[in-house]
Structures are given as C-alpha cells and as structure tokens.
Amino acid sequence: MTVVTEQETIPEESPGGLMAAEIAEQPAVLAALLARTGELSEVAAALRRRSPRFVLITARGTSDHAALYAKYLVEIRRGLPVGLVSPSTMTVYGARPDLADVLFVAVSQSGGSPDLAESLAVARGCGATTVAVTNAGESDLARAAEFSVDLRAGTERAVAATKTYTAELLALYLLLSGADPADAAALPDAAAATLDLGTAAYAAAARYRFASRLVTTGRGYSYPTACEGALKLMETSYLSAHAFSTADLLHGPVAMLDSGVPVIAVISTGRGGQAARPVVDKLCETGADVLEVGDAARPGGLVVVSNGIGEELLPVLEILPLQQLAWRLALDRGGDPDQPRGLSKVTKTR
C-alpha cells in the first residue's frame, strides 16, 4: 500500500512512510470519531451527572499536550478549575488525596504506561470519577477506569504520534467541553484542506535544514499546539525546540531570541491569537526570524484553513502543518521520522 504526499507516492516501507500515512489519515479518523458522537455524548452526560467541582488530567509526552488543551477547554467552557497531575506525587511519594467531587482524566495513546494506570487506580480509590481516553480500549489504563473512550484511530505505527493526538483533542472536546458536537462537523474537511497546503510546510523545512535550536510559541488554546509542535521537531529532527506561552516569552527566554534562534508562532483569529499578536509583532520588529502558523498567519506563514471552526477546535488543525514540517525536516536531514533513535512507542515509566 502506498500513500500520496507532496505530489509523490511514498511506499510505507520507505523512511517516513508510516508517519506520512498517519498524517494523511487524520481527516478520516476525525470523521470516524464524529460519527460516534452519540456514544461519546452518553459518556459526557454521565460525567456531567457526577457534577465534578475540579478536574485533574494526567498524561505524558504528546498526550500531555492534549491534556493541556483540555485544561483550557474545561476552565474556559465549563468554569471548572483544572490541574495537570504530576503522577510521581501518587506513584513515587505515595500521596493519597481526597478526590471526592473530582473528575480524573487520563490520556494515553497506548494505555500502557504503568505509572498512568497506577495513578488512575489510586485516584479512583481516593473517590474520583475516572475516565481514560486511549487508542487501546483493552489496555490496563482503559480497564482501570470507570469510564473509557477508545479513539479507534487504528494502530499508530510511527513512533511520533500524529493521528492519535488530533483524535485525543477531538475526543476531549466531545467529552468535556459541553459544546454541541455539531460545532465540530466541518472539522474533517477543514483538516483535509489544511493538509492539502502541505507544500508550504515542506518548503519551510528547508529554512531549518541546519538549525540546531528553535522556539515555538502560542497563547491560550494555541499554546498546546506550540508545545506539541516543539515535541514533534525534537522527536523527529533532534532539534532543541522549546515551547513558551507567548506571555512567558517576555520573561527571560526572549534573551536568547535575538541571538538568532528562529521562532515558530502559532497565531489564531481567536482571543489567544489576538493577545499574542503584539508580542509576535514585537519579535518581528526586533529582527527575530518568525514563521507564523495558524488561521491568522500572515503571508509567508503556514496557513490553516478553518472553515469557520471556532477557536476552541483550531488546535486540531494548527498542529497539521507542524507535523508536515517535522516529517519533511527529518527526511531532509537524512533521518527516518518513523523510527527516531532512542525512542520506543510505549514508555514504561514507573
């Protein structure tokens, strides 16, 4: 089987073939998830009936950025305070907090990380309502949770996660936002249209061919995108890619920017993008090398086709050109984005 990317046909067995295929599958994976809104709405309703006062979310790696997205979503849309769990407090230090009225969400592609399953089991024992979002419905994590959502994105074979990340974002939106699932209906088409602009992302890769470090930035809903984009570049191309909230960027990290470190700024038409715009403009004025990504990207940037999608769903789209950029850059550098060195698909942290 072959997949079509960048007007060429890439066999799956070639370097990057798996990641290219999985990037290309995303519109279909999103559509399949949207076809199950009835099922997800039932879980969402069951979770709402527990009337949680606080939400805790645990995850690692790519899924941690989906967790961060969910933090913004729940705080803004539901008005509930959210904490991102440091699993070690329960697994290494043995904390046993009172978690009555707490909704505890675990997000993991594989469901196979022992410390996540352990912290979820501890949370359940401490009184939390627990829900696992995984791409492995029979995993230890999924079994440990009272509620479980299987993404059914198909096996993810490339080590760098792509389709499970966007599926996690959409599943968390459907579970936790309280929004009408119909608001997400245009998402698969918008994702396909955004991916079709891949040539711009491939061209941008040439710009970073010899970069050893890079900064990504975004504010509000776009901050998780900046974090995940940085991780993709680190995983596949061994760049030191550092994500900063655009608000934090002025606090110290900016000192290293005018020494020539390029910046990728995720910038949307939403309120986060509007708040980030003056900082991004200031960076440009000081001569920083800035590549804008998003539905508010200026000419020369990587445009996201939003099709009228609201700001809270834009992260599903914003990451797509960054996945394409990371994929292409890894190939340009002679690497294999499917099999980065030193990484395995399931990390057995204890």
Add this chain to the structure above:
Amino acid sequence: MTVVTEQETIPEESPGGLMAAEIAEQPAVLAALLARTGELSEVAAALRRRSPRFVLITARGTSDHAALYAKYLVEIRRGLPVGLVSPSTMTVYGARPDLADVLFVAVSQSGGSPDLAESLAVARGCGATTVAVTNAGESDLARAAEFSVDLRAGTERAVAATKTYTAELLALYLLLSGADPADAAALPDAAAATLDLGTAAYAAAARYRFASRLVTTGRGYSYPTACEGALKLMETSYLSAHAFSTADLLHGPVAMLDSGVPVIAVISTGRGGQAARPVVDKLCETGADVLEVGDAARPGGLVVVSNGIGEELLPVLEILPLQQLAWRLALDRGGDPDQPRGLSKVTKTR
C-alpha cells in the same frame, strides 16, 4: 560596597556584581524569613481554617517554578489536588469559575504583573481564599489579595532572580506544607555551606563555554529545580536550556540527547532522586554528557550540603550551584548576568 565571591572581591558595579551579591545574600534572607515563622504560621493557620479542597497557584517566569514546587509540596504533604493557573483563561477568555473551597495563591517577586493581579482579583470575586507571596508588600498584587506575605528579601536589582526565588520556596513551605517550621532551621547554614563550594560550579562553567543547548532534568521535588536552573542559563547565557521531568525524558526528548546535547541532572537522596537514578544512569551508559547536581550527586558533580534537611526543602539548596554556574558562564561568555539583553525586571503581561 563589594562582595566576596570566588575568592575575589567583585565591585557591585562590575558586570555580574549585583547577581553575585544577591546570590551571596541568600543564607541571610532565609534566616530572616525563619525569624518570622510566628507571623507566617498565623497566616498558614488562617488559610487552613478555610479548609480548602483544591489549591490553584498562579505565577510567571522564575516564580512559576516556585509555584511548581508548591504543587508537589501541597499534593504530597497536604493531600490536596493542585492546579497551576493559566492566567489567560480568566484574563483573555473571561472565564469565571466557581472557586468556593479553593485556595488561590499568587507568587510574584515584583507583584507588578497586571495579569496576575487581575486573575487574583477575579479569583477572589469567584469565591476563592486568596494569598499573595511577593517581595513588594505594597504592590497591586499584594493589595488585591485577602492575605499577603512580604518576603522582605531586599530589593532584587539583578534581572535574573535568585534570592527572591529561594525566599519564595521557603515562604511557600512555611505557608502551605503544614510542617513544623523547626524542620527548616538548618537551612541558612546549609545554604551557606553549599555556596562555599562555588568553585566547583565555576569550574563546570568552562565545560559549557561553547554549548548552544543543554538539557536539565529532575524528578519530583527536584523537577522545579531543573526548570529554574534552565531558565537561569537561558536568561543569563542565552543557552537553549530545556528542562524535562526525568520521567518525560524517555518519551521523545531523549532522541536529541545522543546527538551531543549535555545534560544537567538534579538528583537528591529523596524519593524523587531515587526514582530518577536509573534514568540518569542509563543516560550515562549511552555516552551522554551528564553533570549531576544535588545531595546525591556522584563525584565530579556539584554537591549540595543538606545538613540533614528533608527532601521537601532540598530545592532551596539545589538551585544554588546552578545560580553560580549561570552567573559564571555568562561572565565567561563576555555577557553581563545583571543586565541580560531584551529583559526587564517587571514584565507587563496583559
């Protein structure tokens, strides 16, 4: 006035003179704070009487690492779930969460960042018990809070925060841990003894003279130290210094390590250090360049003198050699750690 550092006398007006003076002041600042345990215990008792069910902490920059420390402290010692606030959800997106039973803590050296004062005021309006920890008791942030703790560390003139960071850690310990303040009595002497070993940190600076990027890592209580150490290096020496939880390090970032990026591993004798040890050993085995920092550092590393201080207070000490390293490295590179380019002391994020 001059200060003695590295067996030399450095005038305050020389490059790095302010930061050197403020690093050296830390034992006295800690002792002065411990002399006020009665006052802080009263605030701590008042906060406990509100019986919070959930703690939210907001901060930016260096203070954000003090907030992260407090997260571990409260989750482990008090069994309360903690969330780190993304101020934009309230200031940019207008979220108005239900914060009854919530303790909302703001940490800021200057108390002058408008978005922190705004988010604290919103939190207070939403029903939270609010407390501000600042080095500016008359600041907008301190005035906006129901309870306020003034660190009284003296004006911090160097742009890179040092003494206010360790003072924030100790103040948060005294306010939130529920521990006996007597457990911290040995801290000023331990800090002085650790600073006296500065020669090792200055020697280590030579090792990174030409490094453009670097990774720091730690687990549990030592993770905030890794974050703050990375920020100090970024602020003063323009390194791309990236902090990872030692657990996350295996998830993707490790791919960039065997391409020659040096690692600074903060490793204590406590449970976090024990959990991190196998990962650090694995890094060493694969040929990574690792510098260990902490009371469990092996020979060749930067030793922290703990004087029997418990793991939960070690972060106050662990950061000291990293401050010295950042200071020395900035000077070696011809910079001025007191006045990094592009930075101002108070960041007016909105």
